[in-house]
Amino acid sequence: MxxxxxxxxxxxxxxxxxxxxxxxxxxxxxxxxxxxxxxxxxxxxxxxxxxxxxxxxxxxxxxxxxxxxxxxxxxxxxxxxDDDQAAIMLVDSNLHRRNLLHSELAFAYKMKYEALKHQGKVKDDLTSCQIGTKYKTDTAAHIAKQEGTSRRQIYRYIHLTNLNKELLDYLDQGRISFNPAVELSYLDSKQQNILLDAINDLDATPSFSQAQYLRKLAKEEKYTEDAVYDVLGELKPNQKEKLKIDMEELSDYFSRGTTPNEMKKIIFELLNKYYLEQDFKKDDIDLKI
CATH class of the missing domain: 3.90.1530.10 (Conserved hypothetical protein from pyrococcus furiosus pfu- 392566-001, ParB domain)
Structure with missing residues (x-):
């Protein structure tokens, strides 16, 4: 220019x-x-x-x-x-930035999509994105080509803009992963608020399969507060109960400046020695500190 x-x-x-x-x-x-x-x-x-x-x-x-x-x-x-040209320039001038948040990409892609649609680059409105969906539009493909990603991924990002602010914040913070967040974006505002209460009460966020199931419940009109709490209350396959020990409780047993990882190493060495002396096998314990 x-x-x-x-x-x-x-x-x-x-x-x-x-x-x-x-x-x-x-x-x-x-x-x-x-x-x-x-x-x-x-x-x-x-x-x-x-x-x-x-x-x-x-x-x-x-x-x-x-x-x-x-x-x-x-x-x-x-x-x-004009408004559309300015929106496209604004989006493009910032997409090169490192470490963009998921929410920033979501609203950026949506802004660019809407601007291109107003310019006549798209034939019909944005539709939900599912595997195997055949799109009649070329705008998502146009953006995807510029960004080096897939058309489906552009649609998935745009759909994230349907999440309420709190759930978007959890996504940006890494508390909720991208794929579960996309599934949750199909819940309406009331359903998302129920989920948010459950997340905060149980200190648990849905896995991908749990998010898919919640979306299925919503589609079948079986989405209730009790159902959400039941789903989030399930123990995920990769979860194990963890033992938490206050660092102050250990301070009398370690010299000042010992790091938590060093403490952990020493504790496990002593446990192994103890159980070997008692003729126990290591595989018989499932203790994690």
Whole structure:
């Protein structure tokens, strides 16, 4: 893009409405702030005119870091784009970022999908994605080709936007895995709230098979609070009961500075010695610390 760089007041800039990327004041942003304080902004923000303001298309992190650095004037490139063109540019300008959250990708793909649909790139509305589904649209395939993934995966990400905020946060935190989250996104808002209460009460999240079963119950109109608690209360195949010991209880037996892993190693060595002396086999115990 051959647009001249202009210098504008930071007060004239506003965020793009409902943009999908989170801008948190974290270590990376503080590092960017310090860099801007020392060297200024290396890459001008890309903006478009919106009434008497300038709407940010690319550069939301630089914008916040500049405000934290107390900059009064910011370099920008002003582009002339309609809503759909601006949305597509915003999404594409950020997809290269490392460590994007699942929720960010979900809303980014949805924003781009909707913009392309408005431009006439798609023949009919977004449909649910199932294995073997034949799509009559080319938009998901177009996005998938650009992103190096499958059309089905694009649809699955977009469907995640149906999750409520709390479940999306659990997905971003890694508490719920991606595949179970996709299944849960087919539950309605009330059903998701029931599930969320159960997750918090039982301190358990659904596995993929459990999420599939919950979706099946919802489809069969058998989804109840009791059923959800029963499903989450099941012991998963890869779960074993764990023994928890307070570190303070062990402090009298280990020298200061001994790490938990070192403690664990010593405890198991002593247990092995004890059971060998008692003529027990190691396979007869199932103890995990």
């Amino acid at each position: 051959n647009y001249n760089v202009e210098f504008v007041s930071v007060d004239k800039l506003v965020s793009f409405p409902n943009h999908p990327y989170k801008v948190d004041i974290n270590e990376d942003l503080r590092n960017l702030q310090h860099s801007i304080e020392e060297r200024g902004i290396d890459e001008p923000l890309i903006v478009r005119r919106s009434n008497d303001k300038l709407q940010i298309i690319s550069g939301h992190r630089r914008y916040l870091a500049s405000k934290l650095a107390n900059l009064q004037i910011i370099p920008v490139r002003i582009v002339d784009l």
